[in-house]
Amino acid sequence: xxxxxxxxxxxxxxxxxxxxxxxxxxxxxxxxxxxxxxxxxxxxxxxxxxxxxxxxxxxxxxxxxxxxxxxxxxxxxxxxxxxxxxxxxxxxxxxxxxxxxxxxxxxxxxxxxxxxxxxxxxxxxxxxxxxxxxxxxxxxxxxxxxxxxxxxxxxxxxxxxxxxxxxxxxxxxxxxxxxxxxxxxxxxxxxxxxxxxxxxxxxxxxxxxxxxxxxxxxxxxxxxxxxxxxxxxxxxxxxxxxxxxxxxxxxxxxxxxxxxxxxxxxxxxxxxxxxxxxxxxxxxxxxxxxxxxxxxxxxxxxxxxxxxxxxxxxxxxxxxxxxxxxxxxxxxxxxxxxxxxxxxxxxxxxxxxxxxxxxxxxxxxxxxxxxxxxxxxxxxxxxxxxxxxxxxxxxxxxxxxxxxxxxxxxxxxxxxxxxxxxxxxxxxxxxxxxxxxxxxxxxxxxxxxxxxxxxxxxxxxxxxxxxxxxxxxxxxxxxxxxxxxxxxxxxxxxxxxxxxxxxxxxxxxxxxxxxxxxxxxxxxxxxxxxxxxxxxxxxxxxxxxxxxxxxxxxxxxxxxxxxxxxxxxxxxxxxxxxxxxxxxxxxxxxxxxx
Ligand code: GCU
Numbered sequence: 322x323x324x325x326x327x328x329x330x331x332x333x334x335x336x337x338x339x340x341x342x343x344x345x346x347x348x349x350x351x352x353x354x355x356x357x358x359x360x361x362x363x364x365x366x367x368x369x370x371x372x373x374x375x376x377x378x379x380x381x382x383x384x385x386x387x388x389x390x391x392x393x394x395x396x397x398x399x400x401x402x403x404x405x406x407x408x409x410x411x412x413x414x415x416x417x418x419x420x421x422x423x424x425x426x427x428x429x430x431x432x433x434x435x436x437x438x439x440x441x442x443x444x445x446x447x448x449x450x451x452x453x454x455x456x457x458x459x460x461x462x463x464x465x466x467x468x469x470x471x472x473x474x475x476x477x478x479x480x481x482x483x484x485x486x487x488x489x490x491x492x493x494x495x496x497x498x499x500x501x502x503x504x505x506x507x508x509x510x511x512x513x514x515x516x517x518x519x520x521x522x523x524x525x526x527x528x529x530x531x532x533x534x535x536x537x538x539x540x541x542x543x544x545x546x547x548x549x550x551x552x553x554x555x556x557x558x559x560x561x562x563x564x565x566x567x568x569x570x571x572x573x574x575x576x577x578x579x580x581x582x583x584x585x586x587x588x589x590x591x592x593x594x595x596x597x598x599x600x601x602x603x604x605x606x607x608x609x610x611x612x613x614x615x616x617x618x619x620x621x622x623x624x625x626x627x628x629x630x631x632x633x634x635x636x637x638x639x640x641x642x643x644x645x646x647x648x649x650x651x652x653x654x655x656x657x658x659x660x661x662x663x664x665x666x667x668x669x670x671x672x673x674x675x676x677x678x679x680x681x682x683x684x685x686x687x688x689x690x691x692x693x694x695x696x697x698x699x700x701x702x703x704x705x706x707x708x709x710x711x712x713x714x715x716x717x718x719x720x721x722x723x724x725x726x727x728x729x730x731x732x733x734x735x736x737x738x739x740x741x742x743x744x745x746x747x748x749x750x751x752x753x754x755x756x757x758x759x760x761x762x763x764x765x766x767x768x769x770x771x772x773x774x775x776x777x778x779x780x781x782x783x784x785x786x787x788x789x790x791x792x793x794x795x796x797x798x799x800x801x802x803x804x805x806x807x808x809x810x811x812x813x814x815x816x817x818x819x820x821x822x823x824x825x826x827x828x829x830x831x832x833x834x835x836x837x838x839x840x841x842x843x844x845x846x847x848x849x850x851x852x853x854x855x856x857x858x859x860x861x862x863x864x865x866x867x868x869x870x871x872x873x874x875x876x877x878x879x880x881x882x883x884x885x886x887x888x889x890x891x892x893x894x895x896x897x898x899x900x901x902x903x904x905x906x907x908x909x910x911x912x913x914x915x
Contacts, residue, residue, distance in 0.1 A: 348402050418488055419486045444487045449482075464715070519601070526605075550566075619785075628817060731763070775809070789818075
């Protein structure tokens, strides 16, 4: 088979639906704080030398009793993949640095087939080697990435070695300072997909922008035989059409829709969709809905909605670690449903693809975000490219998820000209990748007397006025006094509060003015709701946050012990009093927007 594949294959769409070999399970690991397995004592990278050998990725064994090899994966302990190392090994709870992973596996290699090694996420910088050969490097702890291993994968035994390094740096995305635990490792699934020589690399099948009567999208082939017939089949909707790809393997789809049941939280209807081309075909479950802004209203399928939401981190508090299974993800979304949410903010980075597919099934609209968080190196072109790559990964992976209604380009980024340029470019990039969803960011407010002012110039470029405000916790005195505040909002757009909240230690009870008590948090929610309900353009909120989560910035020895306690559910899964305040507010809103 000629391997003259010129163009870089896009991230394979819907890999789980392909013919895959899962590499999840136990991987041997070596902790390497000095990157001894990567650099020689002169700090020259082994994989940059002419031989390209010498590092731990050789997975070498002494050939005789005299040979000096100072590592051995076979006798090294194991970590579970997917899973962060911090929650699996006590002494690695706060470890930041390099850990080497090695996995041996058997593969069957068939002629005429191609093989793609796919990582759903590795935090933060991953160097990947197959059978001792370097495949490449990837940066970004929450995005999926892949390497073509056709011709490199052997029939029989193979070994993969991954150098995972979660060291934080100023110029990266996220930058050096965050309010979440820097879980390291191979935190999501690892697969090898077997695909035909020419395969369906990517596709988008969604309703056209603001148009409930047309499905619009594309199919992108990758391989040697790029000009082919592609058939799109949606049997239940009576849709079957064939289009021809052009010389670059791309076909545009634009088909009228006669009778379709539109996706919404009340009716999370998903259709079986099949895309076939040559010897390849892939099936998916896709919902169809339109989302747009009209004045200060958010219109879902042409009807004004209120986004009854909650913010969520990709963490299972019961595990004190990154979510590892569908069960973990379902637990979090079920808690949100118990609060009568129809919407969630997946903060502050790309969550597991499974989370979006569950939101599709369970009927939860989604705000998806890239970790452009706090003070980024706005004028560093490499930092911008990194942010844009992560945004592209966010949008291309989940382009077919009906649940996602908002792409967020960042959180609490400080107002400045270089930042406005940076964020403005990200907003245009998001729109160029997908013009059917809303684009937003979590802005900040500033105050003058009893006025909370939202006039961030970035708001001009966004579809929503969405901001974080911590009245009653970081400012504004205790909760009983915050209703005096009025919001002065520069933009005539729907207002969505991306964060408000306060910490409460579950089970700690006192009067409503005593911080850390459930009563204080309860009063804060009651008064926040009263204060925010004065905003006539209020069309949604995602209070901070569904459940207590780990943070290295929360060191109070009694109330925090490295937990951010703003959850409405404790780290043991116990609902706090404020949970029920928000639920009853959402029950009212559900009736109001029926
Ligand atoms: C910020 C930030 C969150 C953080 C929260 C808090 O607004 O966006 O990531 O956890 O406030 O202070 O609890």
